[in-house]
Amino acid sequence: MDSGSLDGVWKVERVGGALPPLYGCRKRINGRRGTTKFWHVPALPFEVRGLELHYRPPFNMLVDVLEPQDGGYFGRATIAGREFGQFRMTRV
Numbered sequence: 001m002d003s004g005s006l007d008g009v010w011k012v013e014r015v016g017g018a019l020p021p022l023y024g025c026r027k028r029i030n031g032r033r034g035t036t037k038f039w040h041v042p043a044l045p046f047e048v049r050g051l052e053l054h055y056r057p058p059f060n061m062l063v064d065v066l067e068p069q070d071g072g073y074f075g076r077a078t079i080a081g082r083e084f085g086q087f088r089m090t091r092v
Contacts, residue, residue: 006048007031010072010089017085019077027053027089 012025024039034053035043046053046064051073053064061080064087066073072090076083 015086019085
């Protein structure tokens, strides 16, 4: 699946691992760029590379790896290549 199918606004929900509750978390994706936004926190920008979201400095050790699932995506949050949490993305 190409990254163009990621365009839009996505609700993010924690599935497991060391991620905190992701209440109000949204990912906004347009082409090869996007942001992850939490309530009252500046948006974290990332670059879309296929089905991977590579965060920009100072968070460039973070990569979200996505897999299509039930019309949305299952995600694995990684830091330096090691998974630390899982999440689900559904289109808003």
